Structure formats: structure tokens, C-alpha cells
Amino acid sequence: MTHFVLVAGSWLGAWAWDEVARELRAAGHDAHPLTLSGLAEKAGVTAGQQTHVQDIVAEVERLGLRDVVLVGHSYSGIPVGQAAERIGDRLRHVVLVDANAAVDGESFLSGWPSDDVRAAIEAGGGVWPPLAADDYAGQGLTDEQIARIVGATPHPGATLTEPAVMPRPLSELPGLYIKCLLDGNEPMPAAAELLKSDRWELVTLDTGHWPMFSQPRELARILRESVASP
Template sequence: MATFVLVPGAWLGAWAWEDTARALRERGHIALPMTLTGLGENADRADRHANLETHIADITGFVERHALHDVTLVAHSYAAAPVTGAAGRLGERLARVVYVDSAPFAQGMSMLDLLSPQETEQLRGRVVDADGWRLPLPSFEELGASSSLEGLGEDERELLRSRATPHPFGTYEQPLTGPAEPAPGVDHVLVACSDFTALLEAGVPMLAFLSQPPWRRFDLATGHWPMLSAATALADVLDTAVT
């Protein structure tokens, strides 16, 4: 039995993990989805000062508040940034870190470092047009241009569209500081969905480390939101990764 803490990506809350968490519990695991500040049911608990440190504190506080040990910490997409920070601070509480369609951040790196200057300016424009500090969910046409929507039917798209929350943009702007490496002996797992798998197979240099020890890689043939498009299959992969 493993203890999973499931951290959602941008615009999402704990709700996104419901089906995967249920499937993990059916397999005998403890599965605890969480919601970061400013998102989901915590949408009213943030202001323009929310940043990456806020979300790192959310994760470490969740683990400590629930007195958890031997934690398998799971990051989807954007959550790779705060999960990397939290993994460096949880010490012996952490048994394993799993990156779902994402990768760990280096110290000094921010989400905006993953984007071109043009893409960054486009995002800043959307933030200003919204309320000056939150980034709305892009349209599915825009998301489909950069991330696979494979496996998301109309019901899943409507769920994402209706429950997504504008994301605090300060979490994209602030670089990761503090320890960025988990304690020695922590297991490292990557779950790569279709587009990410293609990047790895293409031999992108900055991702080469993910195909080398101590990393263990699992491929999942679905789009960027596997907890919505392939919830049971994702639970199967996570179950396999901890057994």
C-alpha cells in the first residue's frame, strides 16, 4: 500500500483527480488529492501576491498537517514546479516523486522559462485583460495547438471548461528557490503521455536525463490530462510504479 498525494496542474483542483483517486483506493492505496491556493474550492483564498512559494507551502503544509510519511508525491503539468520545491523540503517524509507529463525544475527556473518571449507576452496580455493577476484557461483550439487533447470527449471537455479556475500568474513568474533535490534514496518516476513520449523519443537534449537512472519511465497513450482522459489507466500505471 502506498500513500499518494495528488497535485493538479494549472487551472485544476482536487476534483480533477477524483476518478484516479477512487481507482487507487480500490487497489488498496491511500489517495489524497489536494487543491492549491487560488484554484478550485480555494479560488477565493488568493490575491495577486500568490506565487510559487505559496504553492510549495501548500504541498508541504498538506503533508505535515496530515502527518504523512512514505509519501508518493504526484505532479501533473504545472505542479512540477511546486512539487520540485516541496520534494526538496519534505526530507524523510518523501518516498517517491512522480511527474505526470512534466519534469522537475532546476533551481532558479520558472514556468515562463519554458516559453518563448512571444508566448510569454501573449500570456501577460491575457492576464491583464482578465483581472491583472490571474491567467484564464485558454480555448481548446489554443490548447490543442500545444498540448494533446487526445482522449478528451465532449463530457470531459465540458468538465474541464466548467470547473477550471483562472490560475495565479505569480506562480508562473517566480523562479524556484531553495533546495530542488529530494533526499537521497527517493524514487524518481516519469509518466509520459503521447506528446511527451514523442519528445523523449526525438532525443530532446534537455530531457535526456529522464531516460537515465535513477528515473523509471512509464508511457501512457493519451493526452495531456490523463486523470480526465484515462483515469483508470493512470491509476494502473501509478499502482505499478509503487509495487
């Protein structure tokens, strides 16, 4: 049995993976959606970048998991990449879902125009509020799905600005990158560099940046077929 540990991006908690987890379990796999510190039911918990890395490592160790597929969406590609290196031989595969790739010394906000995010964190007293509903247009989401994201937890700002710590490059681990085409045809520069490795594979998905909502069944199928198969 493959054990999927599912970590959503900014503002979201374990709840974001409900439909994907259901599909994976129905196919005979084990799914562990994880809420990071400071978000959803863990709102109010002080968190920095390394707090989120430890959240993931601790969950794998607490459950005694082996043959683990770590799945990171968007922001969570940064802590997932670091956790993947730290869990050693427990890891089977890393999956980044339209995500930022962890690079030693670089933060989530590195490598893309992020002055508006930094300003929003400062104005928000150290947290990044969810975007306005209009910002989710064209991403394949229903009005109800957009409302759920907009109403989610403000994201702890320190986790976005602190640098990743990677003793070795993520490219040395086995991985899959899922690019969601409604959010642009090309991965971000760090992810594009990662995909030069012969240990990483690129798969595209014709939907927006939040496929766990817009195409959960197709996302689960990609996870099963591209990663979990012997």
C-alpha cells in the first residue's frame, strides 16, 4: 500500500483534500491530508518555515509510515521538498502540484514578482489574507469553491519569507511535477530547473491552480498511475 501525505497550499487545511483522499482510498491506497500549523483547525499557532517542515516530518514519523508519497500544492512545495529530504528511506516519491520548488536559501516569495504579497503581509499584521474572489476567475472553480478559499485562514507570513534549508538538491530525489495549464503553460523557474533532472517527470492537467477542487478525480488518477504503480 502506498501512503499519500497531502499538503495544500496557502490558506488551506487538510479539508482541501477531502475528495482526492476519498478517491485514493477507494483505489486501495492510504491518504493522510495534513493541516499545517497556523491554518484551519490549527489557526493561531505561531509558525515559521521550519515549523511547517517539522509538521510534515512529525506526521510521517507519528504514523510510522514507509513507502510515502509526499504531495505538496502551491506554497507547500517548499516545506514538502525539505521534508522529503529529511524522511530518508521512508520516501517513495515527491509530487509537486503546480507548486514552488524548494531551493536552498530561497523562500516561497523568491523568483517571482511578490512585492504585493510582502505588502499584504505587512498590512495584515504578519499574515497573508486570501485573495479577493475575482482573483480566482478563470481557474475552473465554481462560485462555491471560490467562496470556500476566500473564507479560509490567513496564511502565516513568516512561512512565506523564510528560506528553505536543503542539504542536497531536490533534483536528487524521485519526483513528479503536475502543471495546471489554466494557471500558465510553464512551471516557475525553480521548478523548470528541477525538471531537467532525469529523476523528475512532468505531467500536465487542463485545469486551474486548485485541482483538488476543480478536478479531484483526475488529480487522484494521476497520483495513482504516475506514482503509486510498481
